[in-house]
Amino acid sequence: MSETEIARPASRRGGSRRGEMVVHAVLILGAALMIVPFIWQVLTSFKTPNEVASLPPTLLPTAPTVHAYATFFQTVPFLRQFMVSVSSLVMRVAGQLFVASLAGYAFARLRFPGRDLVFTLYLLMLMVPSQLFLLGQFEIMKELGLLSKLPALAIPGMFSAFGTFLLRQAFRGLPAEFEEAARLDGANTWQVFWHVMLPMARPMIAALAVLTSLYSWNDLLWPLIVTPTGANRPLTVGLAAMQGQYGTDYPTLMAGALVCLAPLVLVFLLLRRQFFAGIASSGLKG
Amino acid sequence: MSTATRVPVRRRVRRTGTPTPTRRTRRRTDWWAVLMIAPATLGLAVLYLWPFLETFLKSFKGNALFGPSKFVGVQNYSNLISNDAFWHALRNSMLYTALVLLGVPLAVVLAALIEQVTRGRTIYQVLFFLPVVTLPVAIGMVWRLILNGDFGLLNWVLSRLGIPGEYWVADARLTIWAFAAVGIWMGLGINLIMVLFISGVSAISPELYEAWALDGGGRARQFRSITVPLLSPTIFFVVILTVISALQMFDLVFIMLGSVNNTAIDGSKTIVYLFYEAAFVQFKQGYAAAIAVVLLMVIMAATAIQFRLQRKWVVDV
Numbered sequence: 001m002s003e004t005e006i007a008r009p010a011s012r013r014g015g016s017r018r019g020e021m022v023v024h025a026v027l028i029l030g031a032a033l034m035i036v037p038f039i040w041q042v043l044t045s046f047k048t049p050n051e052v053a054s055l056p057p058t059l060l061p062t063a064p065t066v067h068a069y070a071t072f073f074q075t076v077p078f079l080r081q082f083m084v085s086v087s088s089l090v091m092r093v094a095g096q097l098f099v100a101s102l103a104g105y106a107f108a109r110l111r112f113p114g115r116d117l118v119f120t121l122y123l124l125m126l127m128v129p130s131q132l133f134l135l136g137q138f139e140i141m142k143e144l145g146l147l148s149k150l151p152a153l154a155i156p157g158m159f160s161a162f163g164t165f166l167l168r169q170a171f172r173g174l175p176a177e178f179e180e181a182a183r184l185d186g187a188n189t190w191q192v193f194w195h196v197m198l199p200m201a202r203p204m205i206a207a208l209a210v211l212t213s214l215y216s217w218n219d220l221l222w223p224l225i226v227t228p229t230g231a232n233r234p235l236t237v238g239l240a241a242m243q244g245q246y247g248t249d250y251p252t253l254m255a256g257a258l259v260c261l262a263p264l265v266l267v268f269l270l271l272r273r274q275f276f277a278g279i280a281s282s283g284l285k286g
Numbered sequence: 287m288s289t290a291t292r293v294p295v296r297r298r299v300r301r302t303g304t305p306t307p308t309r310r311t312r313r314r315t316d317w318w319a320v321l322m323i324a325p326a327t328l329g330l331a332v333l334y335l336w337p338f339l340e341t342f343l344k345s346f347k348g349n350a351l352f353g354p355s356k357f358v359g360v361q362n363y364s365n366l367i368s369n370d371a372f373w374h375a376l377r378n379s380m381l382y383t384a385l386v387l388l389g390v391p392l393a394v395v396l397a398a399l400i401e402q403v404t405r406g407r408t409i410y411q412v413l414f415f416l417p418v419v420t421l422p423v424a425i426g427m428v429w430r431l432i433l434n435g436d437f438g439l440l441n442w443v444l445s446r447l448g449i450p451g452e453y454w455v456a457d458a459r460l461t462i463w464a465f466a467a468v469g470i471w472m473g474l475g476i477n478l479i480m481v482l483f484i485s486g487v488s489a490i491s492p493e494l495y496e497a498w499a500l501d502g503g504g505r506a507r508q509f510r511s512i513t514v515p516l517l518s519p520t521i522f523f524v525v526i527l528t529v530i531s532a533l534q535m536f537d538l539v540f541i542m543l544g545s546v547n548n549t550a551i552d553g554s555k556t557i558v559y560l561f562y563e564a565a566f567v568q569f570k571q572g573y574a575a576a577i578a579v580v581l582l583m584v585i586m587a588a589t590a591i592q593f594r595l596q597r598k599w600v601v602d603v
Binding site: 019020023024026027030031033034035036037038040041044052053054055056057098099100102103105106107110111112113115118121122125127128129130131132133134135136137138139140155156158159161164188189190193214217218220221224225235236239240241243244247250253254257258260261264265267268269272275276277279280282 | 314315316317318319320322323325326327329330332333334335336337338340341342344396399400402403404406408409410411412413414415416417418419420421422423424425427428429431432436437438439442471474475476479480482483484505527530533534536537540541545546547558561562565566571574575578579581582585586589
């Protein structure tokens with residue numbers, strides 16, 4: 001940021017201090033609207049159910065209690081669901097990065113019969129909403145006996161036309177010189193890919209990793225339908241189920257929601273750049 | 287080597303845009319490539335292409351729970367269009383989409399404002415992005431509380447301003463509006479980052495603004511006359527993505543109403559909620575498949591219409 005900030009003031013046609021204060025005021029108001037729900041969530045989680053339903057609402061908890069957190073951890077197998085969320089995320093991301101970078105590189109740099117036709121099919125697949133795949137994917141998981149098992153959560157997401165497309169663009173944007181030099185040194189295609197091109201594509205791969213993690217962590221519909229018995233439910237489905245059970249016990253719900261949303265928010269604060277790059281690349285044009 | 291004659295050199299250069307391919311890559315089929323695309327292609331064929339075709343076929347079949355279903359022609363579709371619930375869900379999804387689109391200009395204005403400030407840009411980006419990395423389930427839960435008609439925060443704030451509150455998530459006439467408000471709140475960060483980062487506001491040449499300032503142009507008109515036209519390709523893209531994802535909205539309905547047995551669910555279903563219910567609650571797979579196919583057609587039509595309209599407002603940069 002600092003680099004752009006130094007370069008910027010000259011470009012900003014000498015904006016007045018007053019003008020900037022007004023802009024800040026508007027932005028702060030907007031930002032406040034973004035975080036009020038989170039603050040409300042935190043405050044509510046320390047109240048009692050009775051206090052939540054009282055009128056007029058109290059802003060700060062009158063008698064702060066961690067009872068809601070205790071209820072949440074006692075009744076919800078948080079650790080197990082957390083591990084399910086994490087392991088399905090790792091499987092999905094690792095699988096997708098591997099599969100998509102292989103294919104992305106081949107589509108970007110190699111020649112083979114039918115390449116353009118196959119790639120067009122990939123592009124067509126990008127446009128189809130996921131609901132068109134759900135029935136068939138569910139059936140396959142059922143046939144394989146994977147319902148309510150961990151791999152079922154991750155497998156479909158390991159194959160992604162979008163991920164392949166994104167990495168193809170990344171590989172296409174890389175200079176050819178290194179590749180040529182490696183080939184002249186006698187490297188075969190695999191070696192060129194693994195030792196030369198893959199490391200160079202790292203920023204985009206990181207962006208895809210972050211984006212895929214986001215989808216995996218937040219996904220609700222697919223885990224909801226492939227875990228009919230309740231075993232191996234990830235956090236999203238667990239939280240939704242908890243809501244059915246504790247419909248009006250808002251402090252417990254808020255405590256649970258906070259505990260479940262915290263991990264990814266922390267990761268986001270650490271890997272902000274990659275998150276932004278991932279989101280920006282999701283709108284990348286071909 | 288034999289393929290060398292089959293593939294004209296010029297074609298390769300044009301298709302891939304790779305600068306000066308080596309003689310080697312140009313000349314022969316690389317069998318490594320086939321190995322490399324195999325995992326992705328097989329996976330997509332089995333887990334995406336086949337289910338897609340299967341769903342399409344299923345939409346013309348009956349809803350037998352066990353054993354093979356018989357072909358029933360277009361009966362699922364005729365059931366669908368003669369069902370009020372379907373039209374209601376379609377209306378809900380379209381209303382939701384139209385309302386959520388209001389979030390796009392909001393994101394553009396915010397992006398332009400963030401570009402104006404010298405300090406705290408990163409903090410604003412992070413704050414606006416926070417809902418994007420938050421579980422939609424958690425978002426649905428907290429908004430269900432805030433929008434509660436009896437003791438929700440919103441109604442309390444409104445009452446302080448002298449505005450009567452409403453049962454935002456218990457009155458089926460209002461639920462879609464409530465979902466849309468939450469949807470805009472949730473999606474603002476994504477749209478903002480896309481406008482800022484893909485050929486975004488910061489890419490607009492400062493000289494352009496300076497020239498504009500020298501000519502005595504004001505800020506508001508600068509925004510309208512320079513920023514928006516130059517961003518229009520990006521805005522167009524954000525609009526396309528917003529429409530596609532809004533037409534597939536499911537999470538909020540499920541979290542805020544479905545999973546808590548709120549009676550307002552009946553008037554608040556979206557197309558994808560209807561699909562979910564048909565497929566995985568009522569186990570009417572043929573019917574569900576027909577819903578999914580209709581959804582695909584709606585999305586394709588919406589996208590096609592936008593590409594048509596685009597000629598009117600998107601500036602070729």
